[in-house]
Amino acid sequence: MRISKLFGKTRREIPTEADTISHQLLLRASMIRQVVAGVYSYLPLGWRVLKKIENIIREEMDNADGQELMLPVLQPLELWQESGRDLAFGEGLFTLRDRRQRKLALGPTHEEVITELVRYNVQSYHDSPLLLYQIQTKFRDEPRPRGGLIRVREFTMKDLYSFDTDEEGLDQSYNKMLQAYRNIYDRCSLPTILVEADSGAIGGKDSHEFMVIADSGEDEIIYCSNCEYTANTDKAQSVKDKIEDGEPLPLEEVETPGMATIEEVSSFLKVPHNRTFKAVFYVADGKLIFVVIRGDLEVNEVKLKNVLECTELRMATEAEVTEAGIVPGAASPIGISGIKVVADDSITTGTNFVAGANKPDKHLKNVNYPRDFKADLINDIAKARAGDRCPKCGGKLSSNHGIEVGHTFKLGTFISQKLGAFFIDQSGQSHPIVMGCYGIGLGRLLAAAIEQNHDDKGIIWPLAIAPFHIYLCPLYPENPQVIATAEKLYADLTAEDLEVLFDDRNESPGVKFNDADLLGIPLRVTISPRTLEKNSVEIKWRSEKESQLVSLEEIVAKLKELIARGAKTS
Ligand SMILES: [Zn+2]
16 A cells, blocks of 8 residues: 555654543544544555454454354344343433334344344254354444544454353353453464453343453452462452441430541541441432442442442432431431331441441441341442452452453343243253353454554554555655666565555655554565665654664565564464
């Protein structure tokens, strides 16, 4: 490809609208352009990268016995109502009506459509295991699209679905996919870690995410420095230490004039935060919820949502709290009625806590659970934090930011049961099919690769997903020998099926080198009057500082060898 003909011009200035490195560099390299929030066009260079990622993913899915098919974007909303997941996805689901007023959805994922298809094509246990996948456009109406390709509303995704007859079969399919995913990230030179994850709106039991560690990542990963424990903060647990405590004492009402926050109350009464109960109010599917948690901990809203099995959860307003007869700042679970009380299990870690008295400027000392009040639900709903102790080994937990580049779910039978996808076993009995699903967002993987591989000059593409292998860079092309050599080399390399981006422009060496660095093509080949004096050209890896001269006779063979070797090791 000649740069003079390439669609899309590089930009020198840093775009103000870009909030991550990958977003900045993709815009400056003219690889993508935003059409509307969270919706992007790919220009030729960006599209070449996406296609390479797609091919790697396809090869690994095929190697793992996946069969590729294609499912529609437009889906009848009834299918989503059948599984009940229209509610779980809520406003994330793009819906529309056709001319007959029939309700349709733009697929955010395809469990319903594929299960419906499998229902009519699978009858017996002979048909399993079955692995079906597609590489297709998905739509999710994200509330906050951000980070360029990191969180978008329209994106290309590989989604594979596994169908087995039992849990053991599911485990096998699941492990096969985990391995295929590791192969994909290895081939893209992307170091990932596997973390325990929350299933969210997809549903199901076990779930894992592949994370790339990056400061710009919006996921928080909690990990143990002593053992293997690694989990998304949505899911992560930690040890809630028992607090040194005495025998339960009688309740005692105390004056706390003007004291409302845990901070104020504990310093006023001279008790540590972990000897207090904090009240937090939410509205879950329209109903007020009273949450009680130890004063030193924070509520994990994902866990709370899972415990409540609700679809919508938000903080309650002060007006909603007051309206329910509760005194904000002195709210108490004691004597409360008509409101669901959900407690974190930390309230059982000691005795004689301080809690609100539900009277202005008054608190209660020596509150004991379950002596003084009953929670309707008690569970772990606390955030695990860096510094807490590991639930597996007691070691110290740390945290990091990450970008999720793959998500796997053991769905089990909840969708096949709802949609009536059954098989007949050896003895003629009918059972729901056991399902798993496995997704990779291609654009996000591309962005994560840039977050991992860049410097202050631009992108440094891993060879396997680079838009081109070689940046052919003649300097002073007005010199007839330079341009003639470059043209011949371009023809020779292209004839060898090497992917060459030929900078045939009449630009200064500075401009050409800057663009070569920005675009991140792995190998730069420079031809100048000076190299030609030695009958040579200069080659340099984008990732390295040193360059070397290679004679004109050897250059084609040398580049072929370097790229073949690089493709093997990457
Ligand atoms: Zn540990």
